[in-house]
Amino acid sequence: MADHDSPQEVAAKFIAKVQESPFIMIGLTDGQHSEPMNVKLDDDQPNVLFIFSGHDNRIAKGGDAMAQFVGKGHDFFGCLAGTVSQETDQATFDKLWDNRVEAWFPNGKADARLNRFDIDSAELWETDVALSGRVKMLFGGTIKADESSSHAVVDRVG
16 A cells, blocks of 8 residues: 555555455444444445444444454554444345344344445555564564555545
8 A cells, every 4th residue: 555556546455355354343433332343345335334233233323433444464454434324225235135144133134224334534554564574573673664554544535
């Protein structure tokens, strides 16, 4: 994630990492703690993460929210700000529902609520430490800026 990556390239890297490990920590900015949730992506709706939950889940009341993401290999990190609301489109609900979701809801779809997290902004970090930096991590030493990760701030476009 070089400084010259376009917002689309940064978003594509984030999406790829979420597809590898679709878990985030998310919470409303109401003072309650965040909790781990599984997310779903819909290619037709960029800048949105979908989350199935119970009707009484912490995020179900909706509102401003923050989410944190750590890539499967601990090589990509994200902090996302946005708004949680209920997804009311039944077609989207049905499209994202699958056996893995159903396993969490013993009474099926009636127990589930589909939340949408519309991302307004994100800070993303890719920790692609160079080989020289990895050696320094193992044996001690200071990692220089050109041996460490890159960082991007992305605001919602459009």
